[in-house]
Amino acid sequence: MPLRAHKLKMPPGAAQRFQAIPLALLFLLLGVVILAIFINGRGSNESIAQSDLSKSVSNHLVVTAARSQPTVRFMNGTDVIWQIPEFPKAVLFIAHGCNCRAGNFWDQSAACPHCIGLPEDRLIVLNALDRKFAVLAVSSSGRCWSKEKDIAIVKWIIEWWIQENKLEKLPVTALGASSGGYFVSALAKEMRFSSIALMIASGVFDSMGVPVGYPPTIFVHMPKDLHINRLIKKNMEALRKKGIDVKEVRCMEFPLTPALLSERIPGLDQAFSLMLFKLFQEKGFIDEKGYLKNDGRATSWKQALKEKEPSSEKYEWLDHIQEELNLAFAYHEMTSLPIDDILHWFESHMGSSTV
Numbered sequence: 511m512p513l514r515a516h517k518l519k520m521p522p523g524a525a526q527r528f529q530a531i532p533l534a535l536l537f538l539l540l541g542v543v544i545l546a547i548f549i550n551g552r553g554s555n556e557s558i559a560q561s562d563l564s565k566s567v568s569n570h571l572v573v574t575a576a577r578s579q580p581t582v583r584f585m586n587g588t589d590v591i592w593q594i595p596e597f598p599k600a601v602l603f604i605a606h607g608c609n610c611r612a613g614n615f616w617d618q619s620a621a622c623p624h625c626i627g628l629p630e631d632r633l634i635v636l637n638a639l640d641r642k643f644a645v646l647a648v649s650s651s652g653r654c655w656s657k658e659k660d661i662a663i664v665k666w667i668i669e670w671w672i673q674e675n676k677l678e679k680l681p682v683t684a685l686g687a688s689s690g691g692y693f694v695s696a697l698a699k700e701m702r703f704s705s706i707a708l709m710i711a712s713g714v715f716d717s718m719g720v721p722v723g724y725p726p727t728i729f730v731h732m733p734k735d736l737h738i739n740r741l742i743k744k745n746m747e748a749l750r751k752k753g754i755d756v757k758e759v760r761c762m763e764f765p766l767t768p769a770l771l772s773e774r775i776p777g778l779d780q781a782f783s784l785m786l787f788k789l790f791q792e793k794g795f796i797d798e799k800g801y802l803k804n805d806g807r808a809t810s811w812k813q814a815l816k817e818k819e820p821s822s823e824k825y826e827w828l829d830h831i832q833e834e835l836n837l838a839f840a841y842h843e844m845t846s847l848p849i850d851d852i853l854h855w856f857e858s859h860m861g862s863s864t865v
């Protein structure tokens with residue numbers, strides 16, 4: 511979601527430096543990535559602690575078998591939305607980032623008129639459903655998650671929902687992004703998860719330490735955010751020292767293409783995607799290779815679009831476009847690109863919670 515985030519301090523020139531990496535180095539990097547994928551693919555070797563995700567996103571079109579068919583309930587003062595596939599094998603609780611809500615994870619439908627299906631968020635859910643995870647999302651009580659206010663409520667809701675749907679035998683996993691990542695890292699002290707995923711968040715280990723029996727933790731982040739990058743390194747070391755399984759997935763920037771937006775945002779058509787790409791070129795928002803020069807939030811693309819197409823009907827996709835731009839710049843955004851790594855992490859740590 512367009513995590514209208516706190517602190518967007520980019521070290522000056524960081525992006526330019528990145529783009530100046532010579533081609534040879536890029537090939538070398540690609541080789542390393544392929545090797546890492548190869549080694550990772552060989553199975554459950556947990557000593558592989560890191561994989562880099564510099565996906566060129568060559569095929570942006572993502573096909574999942576699952577469809578958005580949520581059940582929506584308002585309870586304990588918040589939105590609770592879920593979808594359970596046939597024969598679920600595990601539970602996945604998802605926590606959004608600041609300024610976001612549970613309705614971002616499912617497409618708009620008669621069952622959920624207020625859902626908006628942001629591109630990355632919906633793909634996380636659809637992929638999880640494909641892999642037979644029963645998915646549950648809750649909205650935070652305030653703009654961001656609060657440990658004091660939300661932990662008791664969310665714990666209560668998850669436990670109620672598991673009982674209500676007779677899922678007691680299944681391992682329970684959790685994924686949180688940004689504020690939701692800090693929240694999930696704290697929730698994991700109060701609840702038993704088989705494993706967790708913290709996205710663009712380093713966790714609250716500074717204040718709570720590493721609790722005994724803490725679940726295996728995968729950190730999915732965008733190393734361009736040097737601050738979080740540094741904290742994750744430190745926290746991974748602390749977790750590792752206590753014998754807890756950890757892994758890191760690093761998500762890198764990728765160039766925009768004329769079809770990127772129409773391929774990743776259902777409902778946004780090709781002509782509009784191409785028009786916007788050309789506008790970005792005209793305005794100099796992207797370089798000659800298609801890389802954004804700045805974070806989506808710091809690019810005045812909405813203004814430029816308004817000037818060019820004052821009567822555009824496509825404004826319903828502004829938040830969706832914003833999310834993809836932030837994703838391409840790879841500084842701080844929800845991402846579904848590493849969803850395979852995340853689900854594989856959950857699947858390979860399912861033994862630990864079933865008594």
Ligand SMILES: *[C@@H]1O[C@H](CO)[C@@H](O)[C@H](O)[C@H]1NC(C)=O
Nearest residue numbers: 585586587662663664666667
């Ligand atoms: C949530 O709502 C239920 C039913 O209204 C209530 O029994 C329960 O105590 C509430 N839980 C919390 C943590 O407030």
